[in-house]
Amino acid sequence: EDQVTQSPEALRLQEGESSSLNCSYTVSGLRGLFWYRQDPGKGPEFLFTLYSAGEEKEKERLKATLTKKESFLHITAPKPEDSATYLCAVQATGAGGTSYGKLTFGQGTILTVHP
Amino acid sequence: SQTIHQWPATLVQPVGSPLSLECTVEGTSNPNLYWYRQAAGRGLQLLFYSVGIGQISSEVPQNLSASRPQDRQFILSSKKLLLSDSGFYLCAWSIQGIEQYFGPGTRLTVT
Numbered sequence: 001e002d003q004v005t006q007s008p009e010a011l012r013l014q015e016g017e018s019s020s021l022n023c024s025y026t027v028s029g030l031r032g033l034f035w036y037r038q039d040p041g042k043g044p045e046f047l048f049t050l051y052s053a054g055e056e057k058e059k060e061r062l063k064a065t066l067t068k069k070e071s072f073l074h075i076t077a078p079k080p081e082d083s084a085t086y087l088c089a090v091q092a093t094g095a096g097g098t099s100y101g102k103l104t105f106g107q108g109t110i111l112t113v114h115p
Numbered sequence: 116s117q118t119i120h121q122w123p124a125t126l127v128q129p130v131g132s133p134l135s136l137e138c139t140v141e142g143t144s145n146p147n148l149y150w151y152r153q154a155a156g157r158g159l160q161l162l163f164y165s166v167g168i169g170q171i172s173s174e175v176p177q178n179l180s181a182s183r184p185q186d187r188q189f190i191l192s193s194k195k196l197l198l199s200d201s202g203f204y205l206c207a208w209s210i211q212g213i214e215q216y217f218g219p220g221t222r223l224t225v226t
Contacts (some may be wrong), residue, residue, distance in 0.1 A: 032213060041141055043205050043217035044159070087159070091213075101209050102174070107158040 002027045002092050006106035013078055013113050021073040021109045025089030033071050034103065035064050036087040044087055078113045086112050117142035121206050121218040127129045129226055134179075134193040135219050138206030141187065146208040149215060150181055151175040153203040165189060 003026040013019055025033065032051050036044035041055040048057040050066040061082065061108045063074040073086055118141045129135060140146055147166050151159040161174045163181035171181050178197050182190045189206055201224050207215040 034214065036217075041220075041222070043220045044215055046216055049214055072164075089159075101149075101211075101213060101215065102161055102164065102216060103159075105159040 002090055002104040004088055004090055004104055006086075006088050006109050008109060009107070011112070013075075013111070014114035015079055015113055016072070016077050018076045018078070020075070021086055021088075021111070023071040023073070023089075023106055025057040025071070027104075028091045029091050029093035031091045031093045033066055034089045034091070035062075035071070035073055036089065036110070038085045038087055040085075047086075057078060063100050075111070078111075080113050080115050083111055083113045103114045117207060117208070117216065119167045119205075119208055119216060119218040121221050123221060124219065125222045125224075127226060128196050134191070134196050134200070134223070136191040136204055136206075136223075138189040138191075138218055139187055140208045143187070143208065143210065146210055148183060148214060149207040149209070150189065151205040151207065151217075153220075159205065163191070172209050178226050194203060196225045198225050218225055 005024045007022045034049050036045040037047055038044040048064040053066055053068045055066050061076050063106050065072045085108045087105055087108045089105045091101055091103055120139050122137055133152050149164045150162040152162055163171055163173055165171050165183045168183055168186055179193050204221045206218040209215045
């Protein structure tokens, strides 16, 4: 069974204080790993897709990296507007190459950035 | 560009009443469509997915059902709501089952 564990559950940072969020995963075969940002009361917003170990993606102050067992979301010099819940999800290669795209989500990391 | 709509945004229903939540996608054809439920504002649980009109697959046996009457319309229903059906319901779409893009969600409270 596919599993995703995110840590820490909550992270409080001062503005400008860089840090990383962790996503550990267990999957029979990885088709893709996804990062989403979710603001309170809203749907998740897509950030990145990573497909293979060693891959990196960047967007503004965020950088996502991938190894064979985990992914990190690095936040450089965060601002209060980066406060949100960050969700990690994996998509496995199903038997026979299913294309329906089931995502298995972690519980998320609640990030709070104080001014 | 693609847009996904959900309604209603919020809903308060008594136990035993029926439910119908609607999701529509604009700007794309033949998308994969998904219904998720999010409890306590955290992890998402996949409920149903559809790869085409009339094709529905269920991930979790429960009190809910889904239908896809049109290519870009996905409906989540229940004949009789339970207290445990309360939560944040999210619809999502994808092309070729890769990145999924989520709608704004419906907050359902069963009283």
